[in-house]
Amino acid sequence: MxxxxxxxxxxxxxxxxxxxxxxxxxxxxxxxxxxxxxxxxxxxxxxxxxxxxxxxxxxxxxxxxxxxxxxxxxxxxxxxxxxxxxxxxxxxxxxxxxxxxxxxxxxxxxxxxxxxxxxxxxxxxxxxxxxxPPRLLVFGAIDHAAAVAEIGRFLGYRVTVCDARPIFATPARFPAAHEVVVDWPHRYLASTHTDESTAVVVLTHDPKFDIPVLTEALSRPLAFVGALGSRRTHAERLSRLRAAGVPPAELTRLRSPVGLDLGGRSPSETAVSIAAELVATRCGGTGLPLFSLSTPVHRPLESHGTDLPQRRRHEGRPxxxxxxxxxxxxxxxxxxxxxxxxxxxxxxxxxxxxxxxxxx
Incomplete structure (x- = not known):
């Protein structure tokens, strides 16, 4: 309702x-x-x-x-x-x-x-x-971020787009976002409230932005931490995160390259791919075509992958x-x-x- x-x-x-x-x-x-x-x-x-x-x-x-x-x-x-x-x-x-x-x-x-x-x-x-509603924090004011913000809002998230560059981080460029913040991503994340339902998607493609914000994100009990980039970028990113002192257990939580393999290339198609992984992670889905499975189409929410942590988060809510x-x-x-x-x-x-x- x-x-x-x-x-x-x-x-x-x-x-x-x-x-x-x-x-x-x-x-x-x-x-x-x-x-x-x-x-x-x-x-x-x-x-x-x-x-x-x-x-x-x-x-x-x-x-x-x-x-x-x-x-x-x-x-x-x-x-x-x-x-x-x-x-x-x-x-x-x-x-x-x-x-x-x-x-x-x-x-x-x-x-x-x-x-x-x-x-x-x-x-x-x-x-x-x-x-x-759960929060979706999108770091990097690029075209992909506009599409991710739009589909994130459609899925019921409260969407924030953050970038340190004021010429790019404007409400006019991201009309679907609930708020657009001009700040260094890691500094904003360190100062904002998150919980076990919060999702973070990093789209900056720049180590000086990526590494600090991912270091902060992976230290928090978030529902989802993803980063855009090629497999080569991901390998370099992992090396930099290890050098920054991120523990191996936390590195396993990083979903990079972010998104499911849908084959799309455009910002909108990439956003659908990222959104599909968000839903699959939240609901415990396989990401496989339904016709290839024999399990019930509508699975009980008790079996969803991240629902129980999300329910436990209620203990810390007002x-x-x-x-x-x-x-x-x-x-x-x-x-x-x-x-x-x-x-x-x-x-x-x-x-x-x-x-x-x-x-x-």
Whole structure:
């Protein structure tokens, strides 16, 4: 839902449908959301197209009646095939109207505040928590950086582009970046907050920039450290990093040359390659074509390669601020008990939904 916040806040009224439970295989995980606006316009998705029409109709009804609804779609349902959910799983969808507390929560989320929102429907209470988006730090104000910033923002990162050269590091050259910083890369990295979800991509191609910033990056518990360059450049870079005193164990974390082997050459194609490696690293993917594998297409997030470290990072984050959800008197305090999401393991990094105890 947080991803839809800018549009939701621009509408004078809306109904939003959120996936609150997933069992078996489904196209979208818990936390996926779709919203319907005042004139029937729609944004977002709860199933990748499978049950959108039925959820849309339900959302229109909730928009008119202001009564929240909880519906289940799945193969055990006689109407599942006609609804289009043919992937073998089932999902529960909570649909609710907008409310002042919900709007306040969406505004706080856009400002980067961690928070927890409670919703109630049919005697059940659900909690959805939003953490600030992960950071992507791109060092080197070159054409490749503009493309990496654009695709990084598309993937949900908060993107910073940093370069010591003010003539190149300008907001006009990197419109997709959330911020453009003029500073020496290593000095900026040493002074900025990072955590185990932060990704660093170094594109500078210059040892006087590369070595200091990579030395700093590899000393931190980051999710991803990558550097652009040829294999010869990589070999020289490793030699310089060893001379700078970087331990062998830290050198093994460096992804260089960065990106998956897609065969592209242009800045945009290179950015796709880098983004593919970011996703594969975060989600524990193989990087192989799906048709060559026999494993499930949608793997449980519990098995993702870097998800558990990312969950552990929550211990160092500020506590989520409790915010009341639907305007039906549900208290703002966080649920007394929020177990693992219904539909075991289907918990996306930035949206956790759980069944809590009613009554606060």
């Amino acid at each position: 947080r991803d839809l916040a800018p549009t939701l806040l621009s509408w004078d009224r809306f109904a939003v449908a959120s996936v609150v439970a997933v069992r078996g295989s489904a196209p979208r995980p818990a936390g996926a959301a779709m919203a319907v606006g005042p004139s029937g316009e729609v944004i977002g998705s709860v199933s990748g197209g499978c049950v959108e029409a039925e959820v849309y109709d339900l959302a229109r009804t909730v928009l008119e009646t202001s009564r929240p609804a909880l519906a289940t779609f799945g193969c055990s349902d006689d109407t599942a095939f006609s609804a289009g959910l043919t992937c073998g799983g089932s999902l529960d969808v909570l649909v609710q109207r907008d409310s002042p507390p919900l709007r306040a929560a969406l505004r706080a989320a856009l400002d980067g505040h961690p928070l927890s929102v409670r919703f109630a429907a049919e005697g059940r209470v659900f909690t959805e928590s939003w953490l600030p 506590a989520a601020r409790p915010v009341a959800g639907h305007a039906d008197g549900v208290p703002g305090a966080q649920c007394g008990e929020v177990p693992v999401l219904l539909g075991a393991g289907q918990v996306p990094r930035d949206a956790r939904v759980g069944l809590g105890r009613g009554g606060g």
